[in-house]
Amino acid sequence: MTAACLPSLAADSATDTHARFGSLDFATGKALFKKNWVPAPASTSASDGLGPLYNARSCNQCHPDGGRGSREASLVFHINDPVYGQQIQRFAGAGLPREAVPNQTELYAGQNSELSYSEVKITELSYGPMVNDAVSARLAPALFGLGMLERIADKDILALADEADSNDDGISGRVNIIVNEQGDSRIGRFGWKASQVSLHNQLGRALSLDLGLGNPLFPSAIGDCTPAQQVCLDAPNGNSLHHDDLETNQLVLDLLLIYVRELAQPAGLNSASDSSPAEAGKNLFEKTGCATCHVPNMSVEGVTIHPYSDLLLHDMGMGLADALSEGDVAGHEWRTSPLWGLGKLDSEFLHDGRASSLHQAILWHGGEAAAARENYLGLQASERNDLILFLNGL
Numbered sequence: 001m002t003a004a005c006l007p008s009l010a011a012d013s014a015t016d017t018h019a020r021f022g023s024l025d026f027a028t029g030k031a032l033f034k035k036n037w038v039p040a041p042a043s044t045s046a047s048d049g050l051g052p053l054y055n056a057r058s059c060n061q062c063h064p065d066g067g068r069g070s071r072e073a074s075l076v077f078h079i080n081d082p083v084y085g086q087q088i089q090r091f092a093g094a095g096l097p098r099e100a101v102p103n104q105t106e107l108y109a110g111q112n113s114e115l116s117y118s119e120v121k122i123t124e125l126s127y128g129p130m131v132n133d134a135v136s137a138r139l140a141p142a143l144f145g146l147g148m149l150e151r152i153a154d155k156d157i158l159a160l161a162d163e164a165d166s167n168d169d170g171i172s173g174r175v176n177i178i179v180n181e182q183g184d185s186r187i188g189r190f191g192w193k194a195s196q197v198s199l200h201n202q203l204g205r206a207l208s209l210d211l212g213l214g215n216p217l218f219p220s221a222i223g224d225c226t227p228a229q230q231v232c233l234d235a236p237n238g239n240s241l242h243h244d245d246l247e248t249n250q251l252v253l254d255l256l257l258i259y260v261r262e263l264a265q266p267a268g269l270n271s272a273s274d275s276s277p278a279e280a281g282k283n284l285f286e287k288t289g290c291a292t293c294h295v296p297n298m299s300v301e302g303v304t305i306h307p308y309s310d311l312l313l314h315d316m317g318m319g320l321a322d323a324l325s326e327g328d329v330a331g332h333e334w335r336t337s338p339l340w341g342l343g344k345l346d347s348e349f350l351h352d353g354r355a356s357s358l359h360q361a362i363l364w365h366g367g368e369a370a371a372a373r374e375n376y377l378g379l380q381a382s383e384r385n386d387l388i389l390f391l392n393g394l
Helices: 025-034 146-150 154-160 199-209 250-261 277-287 358-364 367-377 381-391
Strands: 076-081 085-087 101-108 116-123 136-138 176-179 185-188 298-300 303-305 313-315 333-335
Touching: 025 250, 146 199, 146 250, 154 185, 199 250, 277 381, 313 367, 358 367, 358 381
Parallel strands: none
Antiparallel strands: 076 085, 076 136, 101 116, 176 185, 298 303, 313 333
């Protein structure tokens, strides 16, 4: 797949938001981001439409102030089930049963291992047994800098891909090509599985799947309800004329896009001299091979940014795998998570927050990252400390 085969970002009908809205709309988008929605019917039709099934009342609940959520508040459980849909919904409108209760049991990876993780079991199923019981627990990621990642040229991402490992370095990152209903192919670059091609798509899907709000991209007012959930299908909705017979119209989506796209890329905390421990850690980050996938520098219209990601899918080994595939993306494949802003976190690392420290997060790396992990373990203790110090400064 060449760059010429892929439509440019300009093909997205909602990308030119800056030309249509003024600077004050960032504040309006922020207010909408923090807005708590309520189920229909409500005293004001401007705020109803939540659900019928949902996992959050606002965008801010899972992404506080645009940052990363916590396991307690924003861990969601992805599924692919004809009865329960795409995600376990833990809350429901009045008179409706919630779908289920996810229970997590803390386990350890191997005898005397310091690596723990949560095994998820779904109980109290309100609509009978699941047909497909594969579950993937995932944290809501930080949104800072996503507007810059969206503007990285397709050709620059494609240039980093090496699916056949032609240079024999053990790294075979690949792009996730998403084909839409019109047959157009786009590069997926957002989400833990690189399953979303743009912030426009990502936001529309989140409004529908997480809050149950019908919108121009996902117009159904029943959100993630399935034909097997008749009581959910019969629930009232929040469609209204002032929202173009939707629960949230294009204006709401555009204002949210302005807010998310303009969330600044994280400012690194490192201000290292050539002889500082942080600078030594940066050199070790490259020497161990971490920088092969967590690419430090990318270009956006001539400006260098530092996301520490190639936005590609990689085999991360069976330790991080789950049984849930998305399209042709296997359970052991994950998009390289951007590391900028890492210094703002102090625990709950990786896609499901299982790692309590950066040291543990590195130890969980397998598959294509196994060699880098072993190189890290081969460092002196002081060198590992320098590398962690560098990461905490991103």
